[in-house]
Structures are given as structure tokens and as C-alpha cells.
Amino acid sequence: MPKNTGRGGRWACHRKVINGISFRLRTGVPWRDLPAHSSRRNRRYLRRRQMRHMIPERRDQRADRQRSGSRGGRPTGFDQARYARRNEVERTVDGLKGFRAVATRYDKRAYVFHGMVTLAEIRSWLRG
Numbered sequence: 001m002p003k004n005t006g007r008g009g010r011w012a013c014h015r016k017v018i019n020g021i022s023f024r025l026r027t028g029v030p031w032r033d034l035p036a037h038s039s040r041r042n043r044r045y046l047r048r049r050q051m052r053h054m055i056p057e058r059r060d061q062r063a064d065r066q067r068s069g070s071r072g073g074r075p076t077g078f079d080q081a082r083y084a085r086r087n088e089v090e091r092t093v094d095g096l097k098g099f100r101a102v103a104t105r106y107d108k109r110a111y112v113f114h115g116m117v118t119l120a121e122i123r124s125w126l127r128g
Contacts, residue, residue: 052077054086096120 043055056078057065097103099120107113 052082054079054083056083092121095124099123 040061046052096117099116101107101116102113102120105113107116
């Protein structure tokens, strides 16, 4: 990445900026609403709410945890089969975003939107 010499100051982490740009491109969310791109923080939040997560632990985080010994905490409960299932769901939702009425949610009533999602699913299932 080139050096940042302009408005907005220096980037602390190029990876976070690239992830933010790609997330913004994919979801269309405004910059101010971007989540903080830390999987460790997300896992901690989900654990506090007693929700199971499907976020794999990065190698550098695993190495830091192991280097810390008993202070490093327990390993994340990563289940490969559930992660693969989650991936299927995400790909299905991404496929639905190809239908403009579903992606932009023009419908005001939930039952109409649900019907549009159902029609989009039927259409994509028929396509094969």
C-alpha cells in the first residue's frame, strides 16, 4: 500500500482499511456504521451473550495465546462442520442479493418482503 499523505491521517493498519472498504462495497453500509474488524473482540462479545460463534482463530492470535501460557485463555471452540454450514447460508444470502427487490428491501411490510424472498429462493432453486 502507498504511504498515506493526505486527509484523514495515517492508517493504523492497512488490513483493516482494506477489510473496511470491501465490507462497505459488499453491504453498502455508511462508513460511520462500519463495525470494528477484530474477531477476538467479536468472539468475546458473543461469549458474554452465551452465543456460539463460528469465527476461526487467526494463526497470529493462536500463537499469542499459546505464548502467554495459562494467562492466554482457552482455545476457541471452532467447529469445522458448523463453519461449513454457515458458509452455505452466507452464500445463499449473497445469491439473494442478486434480486434487487430483496437486496434493497423496497417493501414496507414484513410479509410482503418475506414473500419476495420466498419467490427469489424458488427462482434460484429452479435455475439450478
